[in-house]
Amino acid sequence: MAARKPDAANEHQATIFVFGTKLLVTLRGIDAATAQAATAKLEQQFQHMQRNWNAWKSGELTDLNQAIADGRSMAVSPHLLGLIEMAKRFESLSDGLFNPALGGIVGAWGFHSDERPMGYRPDLPAISTLALRKPTMGDVSIEGTVVACTNKWVQFDFGGFAKGVALDLAEETLKSFGIQNALLNAGGDINSMGNGGACPWRISIRDPKSSGVIAVITLAPDEKIYTSGNYERFHEIDGVRFAHTLDPRSGIPVDHIISATVIADSGALADATATALTVAGPRDWHRIARKMGVKYALLVDERGGIHLNPEMRARISFSSDRAFTLIESPPL
Numbered sequence: 001m002a003a004r005k006p007d008a009a010n011e012h013q014a015t016i017f018v019f020g021t022k023l024l025v026t027l028r029g030i031d032a033a034t035a036q037a038a039t040a041k042l043e044q045q046f047q048h049m050q051r052n053w054n055a056w057k058s059g060e061l062t063d064l065n066q067a068i069a070d071g072r073s074m075a076v077s078p079h080l081l082g083l084i085e086m087a088k089r090f091e092s093l094s095d096g097l098f099n100p101a102l103g104g105i106v107g108a109w110g111f112h113s114d115e116r117p118m119g120y121r122p123d124l125p126a127i128s129t130l131a132l133r134k135p136t137m138g139d140v141s142i143e144g145t146v147v148a149c150t151n152k153w154v155q156f157d158f159g160g161f162a163k164g165v166a167l168d169l170a171e172e173t174l175k176s177f178g179i180q181n182a183l184l185n186a187g188g189d190i191n192s193m194g195n196g197g198a199c200p201w202r203i204s205i206r207d208p209k210s211s212g213v214i215a216v217i218t219l220a221p222d223e224k225i226y227t228s229g230n231y232e233r234f235h236e237i238d239g240v241r242f243a244h245t246l247d248p249r250s251g252i253p254v255d256h257i258i259s260a261t262v263i264a265d266s267g268a269l270a271d272a273t274a275t276a277l278t279v280a281g282p283r284d285w286h287r288i289a290r291k292m293g294v295k296y297a298l299l300v301d302e303r304g305g306i307h308l309n310p311e312m313r314a315r316i317s318f319s320s321d322r323a324f325t326l327i328e329s330p331p332l
């Protein structure tokens with residue numbers, strides 16, 4: 001960890017590997033010793049979350065998934081309980097488009113691995129049988145710390161919002177160290193904390209099709225901005241790309257190539273909504289964004305068209321060297 005600029009002597013940066021990406025932590029307004037101690041604590045916490053929230057490596061979540069498959073209920077830790085409660089809420093808010101109960105189907109498509117699946121042949125009849133069992137968060141009930149489920153085909157996969165939840169928890173940790181200004185950037189999924197101190201947090205919205213930038217935006221204090229996309233994680237069968245985001249209504253990967261960027265007050269909501277809007281696509285995103293209660297959203301469709309609400313339009317500056325087709329929606 002090192003101070004970056006002479007004029008920002010109390011800005012500290014560190015990199016942590018978490019959920020398969022690099023998390024860049026920027027802390028402002030504190031001394032180096034506090035920054036170091038806070039970063040070490042974050043590292044420890046993320047390791048714990050990675051172990052216990054992974055849908056395919058043995059930990060608390062896989063134990064719970066096994067219990068559900070066996071028709072047993074199970075007492076879980078407060079963290080996992082919180083995740084399940086949020087998952088239930090977001091599934092219902094998203095009209096079922098965000099559905100973290102479809103882990104069995106995500107796995108059957110070959111996405112439960114650290115590598116992009118190559119040459120994997122999904123068992124399509126098994127997938128459609130699973131989809132017909134309609135696993136949803138509505139099948140799951142919580143009593144005290146005990147999780148029970150009436151549908152043994154439910155398998156939790158929190159990949160659609162675990163990063164957001166993790167960065168929200170990281171904020172709590174940073175606050176416990178007296179830190180007021182921080183930026184947590186996990187590959188373009190960002191939690192900002194405070195107003196940035198000396199200068200506001202200014203960040204780029206990546207172009208999902210290239211390594212370039214579509215636009216830049218200045219975040220208001222404490223805002224979170226998340227992007228979900230199916231340009232990057234997919235696998236190919238006979239030349240056809242299958243996205244890692246599934247349409248819960250069919251169990252089939254979404255057939256439009258899209259990325260969705262959402263600004264919200266919590267990382268969990270921003271991440272879950274970005275995933276839901278990826279499923280909703282250009283035709284239905286506005287309804288779902290409104291239902292989930294977010295005020296700013298932007299989608300890039302497969303032709304490069306940008307769909308956004310006027311409030312989002314007013315906040316961003318587009319990259320000047322490119323022409324964009326803007327499709328502006330009614331206000332959210």
Ligand code: ADP
Nearest residue numbers: 097098099100159160227228229244245246275
């Ligand atoms: P990224 O930010 O990497 O694009 P997302 O936040 O969109 O990822 O989450 C995609 C992940 O969420 C998938 O890899 C899978 O684990 C899970 N998932 C897939 N489809 C859904 C869905 N409809 N609802 C909730 N989670 C999903």
Ligand code: MG
Nearest residue numbers: 160228271275
């Ligand atoms: Mg997401």
